[in-house]
Each structure stands twice: as C-alpha cells, then as structure tokens.
Amino acid sequence: MLSCFVLSALPFLWPTVLSSAATLDDLKQLEITCYVPSxxxxxxxxxxxxxxxxxxxxxxxxxxxLPLYSIQYGNGWNATFTIESAREGVGDRNIMAAExxxxxxxxxxxxxxxxxxxxxxGKDGRKDEIxxxxxxxxxxxxxxxxAPDSHPVLGRFHGFSATGITVTEFTKIIQSLHPIGNDKAHTPALTANAPAPEKPAAEKSALKIHPKVFNMIDSWVSDAESPVATEINLNAVEKNGNQFNEDGLKQDGDWLIYSxxxxxxxxxxxxxxxxxNHYKIEYQENGGGTLTPASTIEFDIEKRHIRxxxxxxxxxxxxxxxxxxK
Incomplete structure (x- = not known):
C-alpha cells in the first residue's frame, strides 16, 4: 500500500543544526526558494x-x-497548515498509524x-490529518x-501537512503556493498549472468564530453589566449548527457579518x-433599528479538561x- 507515494530515499540523513526563530522577511534573505500561500x-x-x-x-x-525552513499557520485550537523543507535523506511522508x-x-x-x-x-468534512x-x-x-548523485546546494524538497480543515480547503492553499519575495525566475514554472489565486487571507476575517458567540458576551442594551459570559466552549459552537447557523454569514472587507x-x-x-492564541476584536450588533452598540473584546483561545x-x-x-x- 502507498507505493505511489515513495520517493527514492537518499542514503544519508545528515543532522540539522543551529535552529533559530525567524520571520517571513528573514526567509526572503535566504538563497534557497521558500514557499508561502497567498x-x-x-x-x-x-x-x-x-x-x-x-x-x-x-x-x-x-x-x-545550507539553510532549511519551516512555517506553521494555525487558528489557535484545531486547524493548522505546516510547510517543511529538507535537503536530502527524505523518504515517504505519506504514512499514517491508522491506515x-x-x-x-x-x-x-x-x-x-x-x-x-x-x-x-471521505471527501467531505474536516480532516484530523492531511x-x-x-x-x-x-x-x-x-x-x-x-548530477543525479550530487548533494544539492540550493535545491530543496518541500512537504505540506494540515489538521482541522477539509481536503478542498487544503487544495486551495496548495494551489496558491508561490516563492516568497520577488523570485520571478521560478514563478512561471510553478504557476503554469495553478488556478488564479483567491482573495488573500489577510483580506478575510482572521477568525472562524460565529458572531453569535460575541453576542453571548455582551449584555442587552437595557442592562448595565457586561461581559455576561466570559468563557465559551468553541467545540460546542462548531458542532451546534442549528444555534450557530452559517447560512447568514458573509465577509464584507474586514468584517464577518451574520444577518x-x-x-x-x-x-x-x-x-x-x-x-x-490572543485576539482583540471590535464587535457590533444591530437589531434592525438605528442603534448599533459596539464593544472591544480581547480573549485567548485555550484548552480545558472537563468531564x-x-x-x-x-x-x-x-x-x-x-x-x-464604546
């Protein structure tokens, strides 16, 4: 099984040293090609x-x-997208314990x-692992x-993985990959088979939380004390599709709106x-009249162990x- 995934394993896996935290701007200074999604x-x-x-x-x-790089994106709880690189010594990444x-x-x-x-x-639904x-x-x-037997100097292998997203979403991210910075020499070869990139993530809401969650934090306009709820179970929010219906959701610039x-x-x-895992948002709500109360809410997304x-x-x-x- 999985024979189609196997790359010819190279004979030696040399140690990686001198690990350091970095920024995307630091990747632009490397002579190797690093990839990021749009x-x-x-x-x-x-x-x-x-x-x-x-x-x-x-x-x-x-x-x-001989630099290598890795990048991780996440939503603070269950969804991640990770990019890894290797110079040689690679084998099969496509192995899972529960095949x-x-x-x-x-x-x-x-x-x-x-x-x-x-x-x-199954093709539908969020995946535990991709x-x-x-x-x-x-x-x-x-x-x-x-030189097939040579040790690469600038060339790299790249591997991608994700948790908590659908295969369709994963495919969109993969198809938006491009060299970071102005590496125009490689762009045509990489984008020949790729679809037109979608709207950059920076232009979309940076959270996948239903606006109704923040309504639970605010008090009624006629009441005096807020916040009402200070801790909310996001697992329940994600699963309770009747209470947190996504049919009325739409993106309008920076705003995620529920009508x-x-x-x-x-x-x-x-x-x-x-x-x-820390966020600061501006929340507004309107009941259909002329009044639109607003509040600024800061919060962390954390794990809790319960029974x-x-x-x-x-x-x-x-x-x-x-x-x-406000």
Missing amino acids: YLTRGLLLQNVEITYDGIQENEDQNHP ENAEETEIKSPFGRMYLIYRPK ITNWVSDPNMNGEKGK LPDTGGFMRYRVLEAKG LNGSPMTIHVLRVTSYNQ
Whole structure:
C-alpha cells in the first residue's frame, strides 16, 4: 500500500543544526526558494517561522551554509497548515498509524501532481490529518538533472501537512503556493498549472468564530453589566449548527457579518490584533433599528479538561481577558 507515494530515499540523513526563530522577511534573505500561500482558510494565522542549517559534509564547501525552513499557520485550537523543507535523506511522508481509516488522493499543484493521504476517510468534512508527499523545487530538479548523485546546494524538497480543515480547503492553499519575495525566475514554472489565486487571507476575517458567540458576551442594551459570559466552549459552537447557523454569514472587507433573519439587523466583528492564541476584536450588533452598540473584546483561545457524562474530555474555549464598551 502507498507505493505511489515513495520517493527514492537518499542514503544519508545528515543532522540539522543551529535552529533559530525567524520571520517571513528573514526567509526572503535566504538563497534557497521558500514557499508561502497567498490563500489561507479563514482563521489561519502565521504562528511560527523557523530557519535551521543542515550539516555540511566533508566533501562540501565548509563555508557555504545550507539553510532549511519551516512555517506553521494555525487558528489557535484545531486547524493548522505546516510547510517543511529538507535537503536530502527524505523518504515517504505519506504514512499514517491508522491506515485502515485513511484515504489517498491526487491533486494538481504548482509543483505538478501531488499525492496526499488523509483521515478519516471521505471527501467531505474536516480532516484530523492531511499529509502530502515530498515535492522538489526547480533548483532541486536542475541540480539533480545535471548530477543525479550530487548533494544539492540550493535545491530543496518541500512537504505540506494540515489538521482541522477539509481536503478542498487544503487544495486551495496548495494551489496558491508561490516563492516568497520577488523570485520571478521560478514563478512561471510553478504557476503554469495553478488556478488564479483567491482573495488573500489577510483580506478575510482572521477568525472562524460565529458572531453569535460575541453576542453571548455582551449584555442587552437595557442592562448595565457586561461581559455576561466570559468563557465559551468553541467545540460546542462548531458542532451546534442549528444555534450557530452559517447560512447568514458573509465577509464584507474586514468584517464577518451574520444577518439576522426577518429583522434586517446584524451581528458583526473585525479583528484588530492577533498574536498567537490572543485576539482583540471590535464587535457590533444591530437589531434592525438605528442603534448599533459596539464593544472591544480581547480573549485567548485555550484548552480545558472537563468531564462530560462522567468521561474526561478536552475542549477549546474562548476566555475573555478584556472588555470595553464604546
């Protein structure tokens, strides 16, 4: 099984050293090609960038650093998208412990055909895990084309994985990948098979939380004390599709808006700040009249361990840390 995913494993896996935290701007300074998406599923934000340096072999230039990079995006609780790179020593990434519950597929990508595996089975719904095989960039293809047994200097393999999103969303992210910065030399080769990029994630709401959640925090206009709720179970919000119906949701610039049926009113919010699992938003609501109260809410997204019907479980909660009514 999974024979179609196996790349020819290279004979040596050399140690990676000198790990350091970095920024996307730091990646632009590297001589290797680093890839970033122009589209991200709503709620995914940059969480971590890391640059490491591969060990230099005895027959290689001891004064030529060999950088690798990794990038992680996340929504603070259940969804992630990760990019990894390798110089050599790669094998099969498309292996999952519970293969009986996994399914394989093939998608088009800027790198050509890309094989991936995901679980649970079924094309619909968010996946617990999605993993692609390694793909080689134009530098790697060029170096291996000239000398198949050589150790790559600029060429890299790139691997992609995700949790908590659908295969369709994952495919959109993959098809939006491009070299960071102004690496025009590689762009035509990578984008020949890719569809036109969708609206950048930066222009979309930075959270995938229903506006009704923030309505639960605000008090009624006629009442004096807010916030009412200071901790909300996001697992329940995600699963309770009747109470948190997405039919009336739409994106309007920075605002994620939920239109209230029959009244002409709305609930909406926009992200003012986001850092890791901490967010600051402006929330507004209108019942259909001329009054539109607004508040600024800061909160963290955290894990909680509780017991449900006597059994232990872990949930993700929104915990309010600051509230200001305008």
